Amino acid sequence: MKHRTRNYRHILPTHFRRSRNLRRVSAQVGSVNEASIELLESLGFEHEGTLREATWFQGEYHDMLWYGLLREN
Known part of the structure; x- marks a missing residue:
């Protein structure tokens, strides 16, 4: 997972x-x-909501x- 995280940390700011x-x-992810979830949070994504039993x-x-x-501005 470390390799993927490094790639995303480069790709997102560049994009x-x-x-x-x-x-x-x-992003929407199953609980x-x-x-x-760990990857998204390590990339700075914030939990914005939960769709219960969705x-x-x-x-x-x-x-x-x-x-x-x-x-970021």
Whole structure:
């Protein structure tokens, strides 16, 4: 995961600089996906909301978490 995190830490700021109209990036992740949650938070994404029991996975309902990253001015 360290390798992927390094790549994303480079890609996101570069993409923000190159895309003048890009104001935010958002991600939706299942509450049981701890690796993705950890990655998003390590990249500076903030938890913006939870959709309770929004998805069915492996025989039960799970929450979906919304994360967002805003362009720094």
